[in-house]
Amino acid sequence: MAASNVLTPGLPTAPDFDLADRHRYGDESAFTELYDRFSPMVYNLCLRLSGDPTRAQDLSQEVFLRVFKGLPKYRGGSSLKTWIYRIALNHCRGRLGRRTLPTEEFSAEHWDRGPADPTRGPEESLLARDRGRRIDAALLALPVRFREAVVLRDVDGLSYQEIATVLGVRAGTVRSRIARGRDRLRTLLEAEE
Amino acid sequence: MSTHLATDSLSAYLDDELQERDLRLVEAHVSECPDCQRRLKGLRRVVDDLQRLPAAIPPPILGRHVEREVSERWRARREEARRGRDRGGFELVQGPIRLGFAMVACLAMIVVLYAHWVAREGATPTQLVVPPAAAVEPSAERVEAGGRVFVPAQGAWWQADLLGASEVTVDDAATIPADAALERAPWLADLLARGPVVLVLDGMVAVVRPAQDPLPPAAPAPSDSPALPSEPPEVPRG
Numbered sequence: 001m002a003a004s005n006v007l008t009p010g011l012p013t014a015p016d017f018d019l020a021d022r023h024r025y026g027d028e029s030a031f032t033e034l035y036d037r038f039s040p041m042v043y044n045l046c047l048r049l050s051g052d053p054t055r056a057q058d059l060s061q062e063v064f065l066r067v068f069k070g071l072p073k074y075r076g077g078s079s080l081k082t083w084i085y086r087i088a089l090n091h092c093r094g095r096l097g098r099r100t101l102p103t104e105e106f107s108a109e110h111w112d113r114g115p116a117d118p119t120r121g122p123e124e125s126l127l128a129r130d131r132g133r134r135i136d137a138a139l140l141a142l143p144v145r146f147r148e149a150v151v152l153r154d155v156d157g158l159s160y161q162e163i164a165t166v167l168g169v170r171a172g173t174v175r176s177r178i179a180r181g182r183d184r185l186r187t188l189l190e191a192e193e
Numbered sequence: 194m195s196t197h198l199a200t201d202s203l204s205a206y207l208d209d210e211l212q213e214r215d216l217r218l219v220e221a222h223v224s225e226c227p228d229c230q231r232r233l234k235g236l237r238r239v240v241d242d243l244q245r246l247p248a249a250i251p252p253p254i255l256g257r258h259v260e261r262e263v264s265e266r267w268r269a270r271r272e273e274a275r276r277g278r279d280r281g282g283f284e285l286v287q288g289p290i291r292l293g294f295a296m297v298a299c300l301a302m303i304v305v306l307y308a309h310w311v312a313r314e315g316a317t318p319t320q321l322v323v324p325p326a327a328a329v330e331p332s333a334e335r336v337e338a339g340g341r342v343f344v345p346a347q348g349a350w351w352q353a354d355l356l357g358a359s360e361v362t363v364d365d366a367a368t369i370p371a372d373a374a375l376e377r378a379p380w381l382a383d384l385l386a387r388g389p390v391v392l393v394l395d396g397m398v399a400v401v402r403p404a405q406d407p408l409p410p411a412a413p414a415p416s417d418s419p420a421l422p423s424e425p426p427e428v429p430r431g
Contacts, residue, residue, distance in 0.1 A: 028263075035259060039251045039255065039259075040248060040249075040250065040251055042251075043249060043250075043251035043255065044248055044249050047249050053249070056249075057251075057254070057255050057258075060251065060255055060259075061255060061258050061262070064259045064263075065262055065263075065266075068263055068266060128245075131242060132245070132246060132247070135239070135242045135246070139243070150243065154240050154243035154244055155243055155244070157244075160208070160210060175201055175204070176201055178204055179200045179201040179203070180200065182200075182204050182239050182240065183200045183232075185239045185243075186232070186235040186236055186238075189238075189239065190235060
């Protein structure tokens with residue numbers, strides 16, 4: 001990610017405004033840059049929330065079309081990253097609702113296809129994959145509100161304040177949801193061991 | 194230890210989100226409480242595992258689909274802009290201003306239509322008060338023209354058989370210029386030379402005024418011919 005505001009996370013940066021302005025005035029390359037910059041972030045969020053790569057692809061495409069439509073109205077109330085996260089999250093909520101997710105299938109396929117970690121030996125890699133598969137499955141078993149908070153914090157690395165902006169809740173609520181989500185994951189994983 | 198730390202505190206401790214004072218309290222407690230040590234260790238492991246989850250790479254087909262959809266939208270925008278230029282940039286006028294233009298245009302149209310209606314339909318018909326037959330002196334001159342008999346009353350020559358009708362309503366259109374009346378009834382010429390004439394012409398009651406109306410008083414009437422009053426017939430507007 002090229003544009004993160006180091007001094008004040010969550011606030012828009014000059015490149016954010018620049019990108020939005022160029023798009024507003026018809027510079028088609030601006031949206032291409034935006035896609036290159038944010039597509040991994042959006043796709044991973046959709047994947048973690050849906051648990052289905054095909055579904056994540058459809059959701060991501062719809063999110064970017066919403067971003068395309070809404071970008072001329074972006075006024076910099078938050079960083080572009082936070083703004084796009086919010087669109088993606090709201091879109092996923094609307095499309096996914098509370099339906100049951102294909103946890104096991106996704107997790108097994110995802111980890112079997114994933115790249116091997118060159119810093120680990122074969123046995124260690126196998127254990128790491130097994131652990132990763134189990135944590136993915138446990139993550140998808142969390143209630144949506146806890147899963148959103150944990151993914152945004154521990155997978156995507158957003159600050160508490162950024163998560164509060166994305167979710168539209170107070171920082172105290174974010175802290176509580178993250179803690180409860182992590183604790184449930186801990187309980188789920190320890191029960192399996 | 195009889196009490197344990199809340200999960201919120203342990204989780205926030207891992208994120209370095211505690212105030213200095215709370216941080217020290219948590220560290221002091223955890224150093225002496227095996228149960229909280231175990232929970233903190235478990236939470237730390239969860240966080241480490243989550244942070245190590247490999248990031249999925251968006252499939253190339255996603256980029257192609259987005260690019261195709263976005264290209265289509267750009268094309269539509271360009272087309273819309275081109276149509277806007279062809280319309281003289283009217284699309285640049287904002288919605289409320291457009292609405293204002295439309296309202297003013299409608300209002301102007303309503304005013305024009307109303308004016309037209311008033312000009313055509315709204316005119317008050319002329320009401321001609323027909324004198325009673327008794328108003329004509331028995332000795333008054335009777336002039337025969339065009340096979341009809343005319344008698345003088347109220348400053349005009351009246352077709353005799355009109356007298357006695359209580360009231361006759363005559364449109365403005367029934368006031369016929371002398372030229373037009375003479376084309377249809379040339380026999381009126383002598384009578385018109387003596388003053389306005391009220392008669393039935395083409396099935397309508399018509400008032401025909403001489404070209405130089407109001408006429409000067411009729412020529413001195415012969416002793417057996419009453420002079421016409423100088424005033425034209427009363428034609429009040431209702």
